[in-house]
Every structure is written in C-alpha cells, then in structure tokens.
Amino acid sequence: MLNIKDLHVQLEEEEKQILKGVDLTVEAGKVHAIMGPNGSGKSTLSYVLSGRDGYEVTGGEATLDGEDLLDMEPEERAAAGLFLAFQYPVEIPGVGNMTFLRTAVNAQRKARGEEELSAADFLKTIRERAKALKIDADMLKRPVNVGFSGGEKKRNEILQMAMLEPKMCILDETDSGLDVDAMKLVAEGVNALRNEGRGFLVITHYQRLLDHIKPDVVHIMADGKIVKTGGPELALEVENNGYADILAEVA
Amino acid sequence: MGEAATKSNPTEDRLATLSMPSNGWADDARKAAVSRVREMGLPGRRDEYWKFTRPDTLVQADAPQAALFHSDEAPLFDEMDRLKIVFVDGVFDAEQSDDLTLAGVRIDRLADSADIHWASDLYGTLEGNGHYVPRPLAALNTAYATDGVLIHVTGKAEKPINFIYLHENETSDAILHHVVKLDAGAELTLLETGPAAARFNKCMEVDVANTATFHHVRAQGRDHERRAATHIFARLGTESVFKTFTLTVNGRLTRNECVVELTGDDAVAHVAGACVGDGDFHHDDTVFVTHDALRCESRQVFKKVLRNGAVGVFQGKILVKEGAQKTDGYQISQSLLLDDDSQFLAKPELEIYADDVACSHGSTSGAIDEEALFYLRSRGVPADIATDLLTLAFLAEAVEEIEDEVLRDALVERLQGWLERHRG
DSSP: OEEEEEEEEEESSSOOEEEEEEEEEEOTTOEEEEEOOTTSSHHHHHHHHHTOTTEEEEEEEEEETTEEGGGSOHHHHHHHTEEEEOSSOOOEEEEEHHHHHHHHHHHHHHHTTOOOOOHHHHHHHHHHHHHHTTOOHHHHHSEETTTOOHHHHHHHHHHHHHHHOOSEEEEESTTTTOOHHHHHHHHHHHHHHOOTTOEEEEEOSOHHHHHHSOOSEEEEEETTEEEEEEOTHHHHHHHHHOSHHHHHHHO | OOSOOSSOOHHHHHHHTOOOOOOGGGHHHHHHHHHHHHHHOOOOTTOGGGSSSOOHHHHSSSOOOOOOOOOOSOOTTTTSOOEEEEEETTEEOTTTSOOSEETTEEEEEGGGOOSSOGGGGTTTHHHHHOOSSOOHHHHHHHHHOOBOEEEEEOSBOSSOEEEEEEOOOTTOEEEEEEEEEEOTTOEEEEEEESOOSSEEEEEEEEEEOTTOEEEEEEEEEESOOOEEEEEEEEEEOTTOEEEEEEEEEOOSEEEEEEEEEEOSTTOEEEEEEEEEEESSOEEEEEEEEEEOSTTOEEEEEEEEEEETTOEEEEEEEEEEOTTOTTOEEEEEEEEEESSTTOEEEEEEEEEEOOSSOEEEEEEEEEOOOHHHHHHHHHTTOOHHHHHHHHHHHHHHHHHTTOOOHHHHHHHHHHHHHHHHHHOO
C-alpha cells in the first residue's frame, strides 16, 4: 500500500538533511509503528508524506497504491486516501467543525468522481461516529479545535479519520498530551477503523500507546533512517532499555 | 463667493455643473450647505483627510464611466417581508417600489414633500454639525441632492425598509439624501442594497431619540465598477441604540464615512464593515465617533480581504469629550492580504479628555494562516475552497456585529456565493 524507497529530504530554508534514505513498506491491513528519539525525523516523514511546505525531497520516492504521492498537492493526497492525524491539530477560528468536515468529505468524494453526501446522510453518519468518540453536539458546532482540550483535539482528529475513511492513516504522536483515559478512547477509535483494506503508520515515543493499538511491525528510526525493524517485542525493548542499546548495536 | 478666479478652481468647476433643486422647506439648508462647500473646498489630493484615497474621480465634473453588471442572482433579502423603495440610477421608481405606507412610520420623498415639513429641523443639520473634520462631499450632497427618503419613525416599524439602488446607466451620477428621525422608543431596521449608479454621492442623517433603536444593514452589491462617497451622520439620545453594518464586494472606489455623536447617557453605537476587494478596488472606511455623555459604548469593527492589488483604508477616531466619564470605546480594523500586491492603510486615533474611560484600538494586517490552510488541504479541501473558508472565517467577527440572525445568515450566504464566483 504505502511504499517509501530511499527517501531523502532536506529543509527548504537551510541545507539541512533530515531524512537520509528511508525505506518502508506498509501493507494493507497492517499496523506499523515508528519509534525513535527526538530529532530522528519521524514527524518530518509524516509531513513530507502529507505534502506540507518547507521540505525538499532530494531523492527517493513515496507511493500509495502505486501513485506517486510526492507529485501531488496535499488535497490530492487526501483524496487518494492518505490521512495524517496531526501531533498538534490546528485551531481555525470562525470555521465550524461540522462545516469543515462536510466540506472535506464532499471535496474528496468529488475529487474521486463520487456523488456528494446529502446533508441528512452526512448528519446521520457524523452523529453516530461522534458518539462513539464521546464528541457531543456542541463540539461539532464549535470552530475547528478552538478551545478544545488536548484530548478533545485528538478525538476530533480520529473523528475526521472516521468520516474520511482513508486507506492509509498516519498518526503522528497521537498519544502526546493525553491522559490514560483519553488515550484509551482514541485507541478504541483507531481500532474500530482497523480492517484488511486499511494501513496504519503509528508514530510514537512511547510503548504505552502500542499497548492499546497493537502493531504488527515496529521500526526504530534514528538520524533520518530506519535502523531496526522487528515485531511488537521491539517496542517493549525500547520501553525497558531506552534507545541507547539499539543505537549502539546498529552503529 | 469672491472674485472670478483667474485659474480653474475644482470646487467652482464642480458647482457650475450642478443646479440646485428647490423644495421650499429645504432651500435655506441647501444654500447654507453651498456656503460650507465653498468654505471647505472640495477635497483635493493634498488634504490630510484624503491622504490614503484620491478624491479626483469623486470631485470631477462628470462621473467616470462604469460598466454595468448583470447578475442572475435573486435580489438580496428577497425572501424577507420588507418595504421596498427602489431607485434606478438615483431616480425614484414608483413602479418597482412598494406603497410608501407602513405602520409606525411616516415616509415622504425629498423631491415631493410638502412645504412645511418635520424634516426641516434635521435636513443638513447633522451633516452641518459633523465637520470636526471637513466633509465637503456631504455638504455638496445636502445642497444638490435630487431626491431621497424622509422617514419619521413614531413607534415600532412593522417591518424593515429596504432602499434598493439599481445601476442601469453607465454614466449615471446620483446624489441622494435621506433623513431618518426616530422618536423616543421607536424602532426601525433599514436595509440598503445595490450599487446605485456609476457615481453615487449619498448622505443619510439619522436622529435617534431617547431609548430608540436603529439597525442598518447595507450591501453595496458586487462586480460593479461604480464609485461612491457615502456619509452617515447619527445623533444618539439617552439609552438609544444605533448599529450599522456594511458589506462591500465591488466598486472601483468607495469612501464610506460614518459620523456618530453620542449625546445622551448610556447610548450604544456599533459601526462595522466587511469588504472583499479584488484587483482595481479601493475601499475606504472613515469613522468618527464622539462621546459626549456618560457611560456610552461604541464599537468599530472593520475587516477587509484584499487581493490582486486591491487597496483598503481605515481611518477611525474615537473622541471622548470632557466629562464623558465611563466611556467604553473599542475599535479594531484588520486586513487579510491574499498577496503581496495588495495594501492596507490604517489610521486609528483616540482623543480623550475624560479621565475615567476605557478605550482600546487595534489594527492588524496579515496573510492567510498557512498552518490552517495546510490543515484544511490535508483533509482534502482544495486550496481555493480552503482559502474561501478562511476568508469567511476572517470576516466573521465583523459580520457577527449584525444582530438579526436572519439578516446575518442572508448576507453570509450571499457572501459565500460571491466568493465562489470569484474563484478561478
């Protein structure tokens, strides 16, 4: 599903190489996790894949079901089925959450040549999915993420994911700023979306999110590269011993 | 006035092209207004008050040509129950207008009102008082207005009154003067829609007596090349309310001035505006609010979205006179510049002679929030639609100044449509 080959990326503003040859394949139906110390390039990878400005790809490729992601505008990537749950969801004063979601859902449908969702169908679906995430009517009416707590923002990200039904979901440190209960709720939301056609890439610092969202494959990223790949036990090793041993081992 | 000029004088040149209508009761006011025009002189490029806006085309003898624009949209507020008063290029159109009778209101036309008239105390009076700063185009209006509407509100008006200004002649030059008098406790909502003429000089004097309420919502239309200089002069009595909002999505040149005097205690004045300018567009909001009583509240909220070289101007002043204690004055003017070619020029001013007041003002100018734009696009919203969403969001604070939800929704819906049509 998601294929990344020898991806090299530097900042646009300065000649600083962030990704130095990332190779990664996420198959449909699988959950891959990326762990790694601060500054290893995890978030950069998620931004580059979703098309944020400020990065320059200097080599390699990234495709989603064979389509070249790096050549597309951010909205085209979304319509192709890519979704990034932001580490820091953006507050947008003046734009209602519901308006935003309906605009997004219908824009994607239009881009794929599908019929737009009627107002009634949309409302029915969003109410159902919001309820599962304990998002009340008030949160749907309020401006996007404005005045939301950390937990509400992350639940709102998962609601967007549930409404947009992407093929490939990237979660960038979705556990940051969450208490245990909020993390469980978010993890349940993610698990409900797991199915054989959908791939997940979960970026995290900590093992604890992976207790709730069980990964099939765990990658360790350091200094702009995937340095080690293994099963769920790799996350436990990080939890117990930190990154030092692993990094020493691959150095 | 004075000796024959040896070289051309723009004020005299302009006056020479105009002939003063006569309608008895207003004649003295008109003559006094001509004297004011001569005294002040019509605005020129060097005038401080016209520093950011070139007045030439508003002053010159003939109205510059303005191409017509044919819209397939339903008229704004069409689905609302309101009394329509229609002007075509500044000329009253009885056919298209409703019968001028409304419970709680007396309506006359300036052009055909009787000789002894309730408006004689007001016509030209608020305009004449409003010259802390010279406003010669308003005095010119008082002197030469060919028509207008005189509204005396004695109770709660049964429904809103809607002035509809149609533009059907490429060189029309319209001068209209309205007077609105609200008795104690009276209430009126006045709507103004449409571009009016190739060049439009409009003046409105509003006298709001104690405990009366006046709401004003104006949409100057879209896509017309028109030019306009408009003035609102308002005087507010004790515990009265005056709220005005203007939406502008068109025009080569617009200068909207609003001059408010809070003369009774505990009065409230809100002056707001939103404009979206694209290309050859110059929009100037000039506001002057005077606090001359206790515990009054005033708000000025102006938002401008500018692209493709459009220019926005805001000149806003709060003057708090001696003794106007507990004044609560607020002023904000902001612009969203969608490209590097567009410009926003702001001159916020506070002048305070009382010691127990709360006044604040702010002015900002910025580009679109790239973080928000990327967030929207990452959810599949195309860049142009995302920009429109953020544009509407930016304007929301000003639009929310419209108290009536039905009117507000109607404007927002129309604005949404206008933004869509401007795309691509």
